Amino acid sequence: MNLPPSRVRIRTDQPAAPPSTNGAGSVALPDAVTTSADAQWGGAPEVVFDSRDVSVFYGAKQALAGVNLGIRRGQITALIGPSGCGKTTFLRSLNRMNDSVPSFRIEGEILYHGHDIYGGNVDQVEVRRRIGMVFQKPNPFPKSIYDNIAWAPRNLGMRSGLSDRVEKALRGAALWDEVKDRLKDSALGLSGGQQQRLCIARAIAIEPDVLLLDEPASALDPIATGAIEDLMHSLKGRFTIVIVTHNMQQAARVADRTAFFSLETSGEKPVGALIEFDDTERIFSSPRDPRTRDYVTGRFG
Amino acid sequence: MSGSSDPAGFGGKPQAYDPAAPLTPTGNLRRRQIFSKVTEYMATIAALGAIAVLVIVVFAVVRHGADAISWDFIIKGAPEGVAPALVGSAIIVAIATLIATPLGVLIALYLNQYAGRRAAGFVSLTMDVMNGLPAIIIGIFIFTFMVKKQGTLAIGQAGWIGGVALSIIMVPLIARGTQGVLRLIPKSQSEAADALGVARWRTVLSVILPSALGGILTVTILSIARAAGETAPLLLLTSNGDISRVVLNPLEALASGPVRIYTLSEEANPEGFTEAWGLSLLFISFILFASMGARALLARSKRKTSS
Numbered sequence: 001m002n003l004p005p006s007r008v009r010i011r012t013d014q015p016a017a018p019p020s021t022n023g024a025g026s027v028a029l030p031d032a033v034t035t036s037a038d039a040q041w042g043g044a045p046e047v048v049f050d051s052r053d054v055s056v057f058y059g060a061k062q063a064l065a066g067v068n069l070g071i072r073r074g075q076i077t078a079l080i081g082p083s084g085c086g087k088t089t090f091l092r093s094l095n096r097m098n099d100s101v102p103s104f105r106i107e108g109e110i111l112y113h114g115h116d117i118y119g120g121n122v123d124q125v126e127v128r129r130r131i132g133m134v135f136q137k138p139n140p141f142p143k144s145i146y147d148n149i150a151w152a153p154r155n156l157g158m159r160s161g162l163s164d165r166v167e168k169a170l171r172g173a174a175l176w177d178e179v180k181d182r183l184k185d186s187a188l189g190l191s192g193g194q195q196q197r198l199c200i201a202r203a204i205a206i207e208p209d210v211l212l213l214d215e216p217a218s219a220l221d222p223i224a225t226g227a228i229e230d231l232m233h234s235l236k237g238r239f240t241i242v243i244v245t246h247n248m249q250q251a252a253r254v255a256d257r258t259a260f261f262s263l264e265t266s267g268e269k270p271v272g273a274l275i276e277f278d279d280t281e282r283i284f285s286s287p288r289d290p291r292t293r294d295y296v297t298g299r300f301g
Numbered sequence: 302m303s304g305s306s307d308p309a310g311f312g313g314k315p316q317a318y319d320p321a322a323p324l325t326p327t328g329n330l331r332r333r334q335i336f337s338k339v340t341e342y343m344a345t346i347a348a349l350g351a352i353a354v355l356v357i358v359v360f361a362v363v364r365h366g367a368d369a370i371s372w373d374f375i376i377k378g379a380p381e382g383v384a385p386a387l388v389g390s391a392i393i394v395a396i397a398t399l400i401a402t403p404l405g406v407l408i409a410l411y412l413n414q415y416a417g418r419r420a421a422g423f424v425s426l427t428m429d430v431m432n433g434l435p436a437i438i439i440g441i442f443i444f445t446f447m448v449k450k451q452g453t454l455a456i457g458q459a460g461w462i463g464g465v466a467l468s469i470i471m472v473p474l475i476a477r478g479t480q481g482v483l484r485l486i487p488k489s490q491s492e493a494a495d496a497l498g499v500a501r502w503r504t505v506l507s508v509i510l511p512s513a514l515g516g517i518l519t520v521t522i523l524s525i526a527r528a529a530g531e532t533a534p535l536l537l538l539t540s541n542g543d544i545s546r547v548v549l550n551p552l553e554a555l556a557s558g559p560v561r562i563y564t565l566s567e568e569a570n571p572e573g574f575t576e577a578w579g580l581s582l583l584f585i586s587f588i589l590f591a592s593m594g595a596r597a598l599l600a601r602s603k604r605k606t607s608s
Contacts, residue, residue, distance in 0.1 A: 097496065129498025139489035142512055151507065152497040199493070206497060 045072040048210060048240045049094060050111040056089050059103035063089045064272045067108070069259055076232060076241040078255035078280065080248055082295070085261040086272025087244045091212050093117075094242065095131035096124040129156065132208035136215040138195035140187035140202070145170075145179050148187045148198055152206045165205055173201035174231050193224025200231060204239065211235065213243040217250065229254050248296055251280065258283040260292045359589070362582050369579025379544040383580045388547045389460060389555035393539065394529050396464025396551060397471055401528075402521050404468075405475025410505060412476070413483040414491075425477070432473040439469050440534030448538055458539050460548075460555030466534035474524035475517075482516030482602075483509065515602025522595035526588040532559035540564075558584050 049071035056064040064086035071077045079087040089098065096117060098104045110117040117127060140148050149166040158165065166183075170176040175197045179190070187198055196216055203211055213232075217225040232241060232254045245251050251258050259277040263270040276283065276292045287293045318327055326334070374382045408428070412421050443466045447454045456462065486509060494504035510517075535557050542548060542556035544564075558580055565577035 095496070097492070100495070125498055125500050127498070128496055132498070133496035135489065135492065135496070137489060139487070139493040141490060141493065141508055151494075152499055155499045155503045155507065202493075202497065208498075 045075070047071065048073045048113060049242075050109075050114075051090075052109040052111065054090070054093065054106065054108035054110055056086065056093060056098070057103075057105040057107075058101065062269070062271045064093075065264060067274045069274060069277055071240065071242060072257070073240050074237045075256040076236045076243060076254050078251035078258045079242065079244045079261060080246075080251045080258060080295075081261035081272075081275075082263065083246075084272070085263050087259075087261045088214055089272065090261070091214055091242060091244050092133075094210075094212055095128050095133055097128075097133060099124055129206065130208055131210040131212060132203035132206070133212040133214065134196070134199050134203050134216050137219055138192055138199050140190070140195050140198050142186065142188055144184050145187045145190070145198065146183040149202050149205045152202065156206055158206065169201040169205035170198075172204050172235065173197045174227065174234065175201055191224070193220050193227055196220060196224070196228060197231060200228075200235075204235065208239065210240045210242065213241065215244050215246060218246060225250070248284075252284050255280045260287070260289075260295060262291055262295065359585060362578060362585050365575065365578035366580075366582030369575045370582060374576070374579055375583070378546045383544075383558075383561055383576065383583075385542065385544050385547050385556040386558045386561035386580065387583065388549070389539075389542055390529060390558040392549065392551050392555055393460050393463045393535070393557055394467060394525055396461050397467035397528050398521065398525055400465065400468035401471035401475055401524070402517075405472045405520075405524075406479050406510075406517060408472070408476035409479035409483055410509075412480050414501070414505060414509075425480070428473040428476050431469070432477070434469075435533075436466075436470060436531050437533035437537075439466050440537040443469075443534065444537040458541055458554035460539050460542070460551035460553065463535045463539035463555070463557065464551065466538055467528040467531055470531055470534075471524040471528050474527060475520055478520030478523065479513065479517050482513045482520065482599075485516070486512050513602075515598055519595040519599040519602070522591050522598075526591040526595075530559060530584060530588060532563060535560050536563065 047070045049069070051067050051069040051071075054064065054067040054069075055062065067086075067090060069090075079091060081087050092098045093106055094110060094112075094117070098106075106118060112127075112131070116122065141151060143151065146166055149169050150162055153159070153162060153165055167176060167180075170179060175194060178194060179185075179198075187195065190198060196219075200211075200213075200216070217228045220228065229250065232243070235241060236256075243251075243254065257278065258280040260275045260283060261272055262275045264273040264275075276287055276289045278288075283292060284296050287296060293299075375387070376382060376384050378385050408424065412424055416424060443462060445452050447456050447462050447465075448458055449455065450457075490508055490512065491504060494508050495501075539554045539557060540560050542554040542560075544556045544561065548555055562577045562580050562584070565573040565580065568574070
């Protein structure tokens with residue numbers, strides 16, 4: 001972490017819990033300056049997501065089989081694997097973004113702080129309010145930079161101190177210095193990398209508990225990619241981050257823990273499955289499964 | 302591999318052409334080119350024909366109507382002018398727009414955001430059928446229901462009833478047009494909003510509708526231009542309005558442009574015909590300008606949403 005001290009201080013200023021509509025404290029934030037190291041070595045790491053034997057189907061086609069995976073608070077967890085192995089499907093299942101796919105069906109349980117994400121009384125809007133998502137392609141609203149960030153807080157009733165919140169979100173996403181003089185300009189005029197950081201700022205402006213990143217840098221050039229990776233480092237600890245990436249080096253650079261997904265061909269049709277999940281270092285240096293080894297050494301995929 | 306003389310394996314037949322011959326047309330290419338040219342010319346002539354019809358109509362209206370146009374013609378009532386008809390039309394169409402725009406936009410939102418595939422298909426079809434409904438049938442229906450002495454409501458002729466009839470003509474136009482505009486908004490927009498944990502109706506109000514606003518406005522203007530020229534329902538519902546003075550109260554029967562054009566052209570007095578042309582000129586100018594302005598607006602808003 002090579003953060004300028006000012007940035008850390010600003011984030012400590014944030015209120016501990018958002019004045020949200022869902023009851024104070026239900027979205028307990030980690031302490032502002034907790035680092036992943038604290039979470040890793042200081043006491044038992046808390047599990048945010050506990051995926052138990054999760055299988056996903058699109059109509060008759062099974063996309064994912066039997067995923068057991070625990071995602072720890074404040075860490076960055078990377079999901080890697082070849083195309084079509086179900087890693088994005090898994091990510092989108094974590095905040096119910098797949099609900100809009102008509103034929104989507106899930107089996108097993110995903111527990112979020114002990115609550116079943118797909119439980120009967122769970123509201124998907126509330127799920128997404130706590131579990132934010134950034135997509136592969138930057139998708140800012142056709143509004144001003146300021147309004148892009150302020151839109152969700154406004155609609156969630158977080159109206160007080162809105163300008164401060166916008167500034168903090170933009171600083172948090174390392175975009176403030178580049179846009180502070182043109183907050184009223186359209187967000188569509190930003191470069192691709194800036195737009196993606198704007199989308200991250202938009203996501204963190206409502207202080208979610210978890211950030212899901214779906215290949216956030218795959219549409220960006222190497223410099224913008226570097227900026228996004230630095231950003232992830234600065235955000236971890238404060239947020240639990242799950243990132244899907246095609247880029248193995250990126251996983252190795254940013255993630256505390258890495259899950260390798262692949263296509264299991266034991267049945268009649270290939271189905272996505274979790275092959276190995278471990279500390280990132282372990283996955284890349286001494287994987288236990290030969291398929292993981294083949295993938296991370298570039299022998300397939 | 303069957304040898305170098307037949308690499309692709311077409312069964313040893315000789316090649317249909319000599320690859321070394323000059324690159325001028327061979328075989329039936331000459332015939333195909335002629336056919337292609339003929340098709341192109343016919344299509345072009347058909348397109349030009351459509352434009353010619355519009356140009357001839359506009360030319361005729363301008364030529365016959367220009368003499369009638371004067372300041373008095375626009376601001377005075379009968380017998381000198383047609384002001385009551387212009388004002389009446391404006392009021393009737395405004396009422397129709399106030400009814401039809403919210404309904405049409407809501408129907409489009411339903412189709413675009415909420416309806417399942419089957420429901421959307423059914424409602425879209427209903428809109429298309431409504432759009433094809435002859436205006437006179439809408440007129441008769443409203444007449445029997447609301448105007449006729451022995452009818453259900455028996456209100457008698459009134460401007461606002463004409464507005465109701467025109468709104469039935471406008472709703473399917475606005476609904477289908479707005480649906481097309483909403484379709485242009487990238488899905489990633491609503492996905493982004495969904496991922497922020499904001500309820501759908503707020504997304505609709507503050508992201509989707511603002512993005513579509515230009516398009517909705519355009520669609521509305523186009524449907525206004527269409528409704529303003531409708532004559533048949535107005536003949537039944539609000540034809541005996543006062544043509545000598547401007548009436549603003551929509552509870553009374555109002556004069557209207559199309560009905561006035563009809564009655565003027567029925568008059569024995571040749572002056573009437575000139576006035577009918579003059580009023581036609583006013584109407585056709587309004588419709589042309591409204592349509593062209595709306596198209597320009599739509600092009601602009603498309604650029605805005607797709608960039």
